[in-house]
Structures are given as structure tokens and as C-alpha cells.
Amino acid sequence: xxxxxxxxxxxxxxxxxxxxxxxxxxxxxxxxxxxxxxxxxxxxxxxxxxxxxxxxxxxxxxxxxxxxxxxxxxxxxxxxxxxxxxxxxxxxxxxxxxxxxxxxxxxxxxxxx
Numbered sequence: 180x181x182x183x184x185x186x187x188x189x190x191x192x193x194x195x196x197x198x199x200x201x202x203x204x205x206x207x208x209x210x211x212x213x214x215x216x217x218x219x220x221x222x223x224x225x226x227x228x229x230x231x232x233x234x235x236x237x238x239x240x241x242x243x244x245x246x247x248x249x250x251x252x253x254x255x256x257x258x259x260x261x262x263x264x265x266x267x268x269x270x271x272x273x274x275x276x277x278x279x280x281x282x283x284x285x286x287x288x289x290x291x292x
Contacts, residue, residue, distance in 0.1 A: 188212045189230035205231055206281035213285030220286055227282025228275040236271030
């Protein structure tokens with residue numbers, strides 16, 4: 180249950196920060212939440228990874244559905260015929276890696292201080 184609360188906290192803070200800051204604001208949100216709430220390296224990575232994977236993957240899916248897959252089809256053609264779902268998954272995984280590594284940084288900062 181605590182892990183779900185951490186994931187939701189990262190998603191909410193990341194969602195709000197992305198309105199006023201660049202894409203890397205999700206890393207700041209993940210670092211802040213894992214600095215405050217997590218006490219384990221693996222949990223910090225997993226929480227950060229899944230929170231950003233869900234947030235960015237969800238955003239990509241909603242944007243894709245809103246424009247009827249026009250943009251993702253064109254980008255997929257540029258990337259040698261990559262299907263739409265693969266682009267959405269790739270977006271989520273790249274974001275998840277950013278979130279996971281940011282979670283590790285937040286936890287490491289907590290241990291240093």
C-alpha cells in the first residue's frame with residue numbers, strides 16, 4: 180500500500196511540475212518523493228520507474244487517441260515502420276528509466292545527509 184501511495188505522489192507532483200517546467204521536471208519530482216518517503220534502493224528505483232512509466236505512457240496513449248494516431252503513424256514511418264503501440268511503450272520505458280534513476284539519486288541524497 181505504501182508503494183502505491185509513493186507512485187501516486189510522484190505522478191501527481193510530476194504532472195503538476197510538467198505544466199511549468201521542461202520534461203526533466205519529472206526527475207525532480209521523483210527525487211523529492213524518494214528523498215522524503217523511501218528507505219531502500221530497490222524500492223526507490225521501482226517506484227520511480229513505474230510512476231513515470233505510467234505517467235508518460237498514459238500521456239502518450241491519450242495524445243495518440245486524441246489525434247487518431249496520425250502523428251504516431253508518421254513518426255513510426257520515420258523509424259522504419261515502428262507500430263504505434265511500440266512508440267507508446269518506448270516513451271514509457273524511457274521515462275521509466277529517467278524516473279528510476281532519479282529515484283536512486285533521491286535515495287542516495289537522503290543517505291548522504
